[in-house]
Amino acid sequence: MYLSRVEIDTKNRQKIRDLSHLGAYHGWIEQSFPDEIAQGERKRHLWRIDQLQGRTYLLLLSPDKPDLEKLEKYGRPGTAMSKDYEPFLNRLAKNQVLRFRLTANPAFRGGKSSKHPGKIIPYFAVDKQLGWLENKAENGGFKLLSADVVGHDRPSLRKQSRVSLNRTVYEGVLQITDLSKFRNVLTEGLGREKAFGMGLMTVIPM
Known part of the structure; x- marks a missing residue:
């Protein structure tokens, strides 16, 4: 399992104009796993929107590591990160x-x-x-x-x-x-x- 996060670029109107409904977020997340799309296999991706110190983040839990470049589609450049979640779960x-x-x-x-x-x-x-x-x-x-x-x-x-x-x-x-x-x-x-x-x-x- 991988826990990933990206800061949503809320100040960029051109980037976030599509993020007006939950379906758009769902599509963004699915597109962040191009290997799954290519294989015709869709795994469960849990996600939510978090507010932290005046900033907005997309938090994502997934079986596979997402493509960080695609995860930054609506995010601030350089803010996407992902880490292996298993060591934490095992503790x-x-x-x-x-x-x-x-x-x-x-x-x-x-x-x-x-x-x-x-x-x-x-x-x-x-x-x-x-x-x-x-x-x-x-x-x-x-x-x-x-x-x-x-x-x-x-x-x-x-x-x-x-x-x-x-x-x-x-x-x-x-x-x-x-x-x-x-x-x-x-x-x-x-x-x-x-x-x-x-x-x-x-x-x-x-």
Whole structure:
């Protein structure tokens, strides 16, 4: 696994004029793996947009290393970087306490019956968003020690589309209870809409 990052060149209007919807980000990321395109093989790429000290970054987790030149298509020159994520994953241990950040799409399926699969309904209230994360924790191999919703918006899925996704940003502290399940959360993501910037959790030791 590789964890990559590039600073988005938000001050260059010509560069970012296409980045008005989540589909554009998805396309940018897919194009950063030309070998996969050539082989007709599309692997899962988890990503999210982070704000740090007034700058905007694209954070990307992928099985293979991206083409850094293509990853800088909408980024500031020289800011794309990538590192092997496996050594960090291998240092994780059961009962370890970590700070986390997660961008996710908290939702539930309503109106489900034997004849109808139901409709995906997003959670908008903060307590419901936190409840969603608490419910995911046990199967995800971790226990929440503290958690806050630090951001929420509804970005458009496609250009000129009325469909928007519920994007919620969480930060807090957790403890690993099942290492295998937790590693799976870090590498496979949590929740829905992973192709569109949701589900990526990152952690740092306390």
